[in-house]
Amino acid sequence: MFIGSDVSLVGLAARWPRANAGFSFAGGALPAEASLSRATPATRHNASGVLESIAANGARFDYDPATLGLRGLLIEPARTNGIRSSQGFAGADWTRRGSFTTTENAIAAPDGTTTGALWAGLLGGPAGDIFETALGVSSRYPNATGCVPSFWIRRVSTAGTLLVQNAANGTPGGAFSVNLALLAAGAWTRVFAGHAAVTVVNPFVASAAGALGINLICTAGAPISVHVWGMQVEAGPAPSSYVPTASAAATRAADVLVLNWASKGVPDGSHMMRYDFDDGSSQDVTTTVAGGTATVPTTLNRPWIRSVARV
Numbered sequence: 001m002f003i004g005s006d007v008s009l010v011g012l013a014a015r016w017p018r019a020n021a022g023f024s025f026a027g028g029a030l031p032a033e034a035s036l037s038r039a040t041p042a043t044r045h046n047a048s049g050v051l052e053s054i055a056a057n058g059a060r061f062d063y064d065p066a067t068l069g070l071r072g073l074l075i076e077p078a079r080t081n082g083i084r085s086s087q088g089f090a091g092a093d094w095t096r097r098g099s100f101t102t103t104e105n106a107i108a109a110p111d112g113t114t115t116g117a118l119w120a121g122l123l124g125g126p127a128g129d130i131f132e133t134a135l136g137v138s139s140r141y142p143n144a145t146g147c148v149p150s151f152w153i154r155r156v157s158t159a160g161t162l163l164v165q166n167a168a169n170g171t172p173g174g175a176f177s178v179n180l181a182l183l184a185a186g187a188w189t190r191v192f193a194g195h196a197a198v199t200v201v202n203p204f205v206a207s208a209a210g211a212l213g214i215n216l217i218c219t220a221g222a223p224i225s226v227h228v229w230g231m232q233v234e235a236g237p238a239p240s241s242y243v244p245t246a247s248a249a250a251t252r253a254a255d256v257l258v259l260n261w262a263s264k265g266v267p268d269g270s271h272m273m274r275y276d277f278d279d280g281s282s283q284d285v286t287t288t289v290a291g292g293t294a295t296v297p298t299t300l301n302r303p304w305i306r307s308v309a310r311v
Helices: none
Strands: 022-024 034-037 042-045 051-054 061-063 070-074 079-081 094-098 101-107 116-122 128-132 146-155 161-166 175-179 189-191 198-202 214-220 224-235 250-252 256-260 269-277 282-289 293-295 304-310
Touching: 094 101, 116 128, 116 214, 161 224, 214 224, 282 293
Parallel strands: 042 061
Antiparallel strands: 022 304, 034 256, 042 051, 061 070, 070 304, 079 224, 079 250, 094 128, 101 116, 116 224, 128 214, 146 189, 146 224, 161 175, 161 214, 175 198, 256 293, 269 282, 269 304
């Protein structure tokens, strides 16, 4: 069938697709229609790749410390670092045995301060190791809950294996090894289960009493030397941003990001929102808008949000 060119569309309403309403965080600034609160300071990597503390209620636009590319807005749930003295290992919160020595404030740390420690003389077991003095203390973590250790390491010895193990009394175990040869030379690397240089022996789990303690030894290439900084153990499946501690555990409060959907013409009710993340992946989440606003969940697949839009 042929439709001639003289067909008139006068009087017919043209219906163009409406662009999805949403918010972008790819520019490194919080949109005017978004608000963020957090009861405590929290850390992020700045545009120079340096770890820094952001004041309470401050938005954290986090950058990849290796590429210096903007990851996005960092949104996390509350987490507690149960390790005491996470940056200093010469005091009473850590026990050093045998040939092991620690030299405090030996090198610039990931946060730019000269607080990185030099560990030397690491051997296996009591012959040369370090562990948390309070490793047997109960109720440090949720009882019988999976935990994740993490810390920054900068190799001095170019080969060897550092074993991180759960040495708390009565625990079901937990250990992973760090292959020094797989670490980048001359750079700090945050290691944890899932990192390319790490081999997991078995998961870290707190005891029925909530005890979990860290012991670090050398299992190959002894004696080895490494720089270490920012020790952290937290309940959860993956490490979150660093929470520094002194003589007691410390907690980072949750990020509360509230988006004003009314400003985007989105009415109250249930809507599907799509979150785009730093790695190019996305996640669709059913969200209730009430009073024109909705709070972004802290249980998303990734903590670095690039944008969110109604779909």
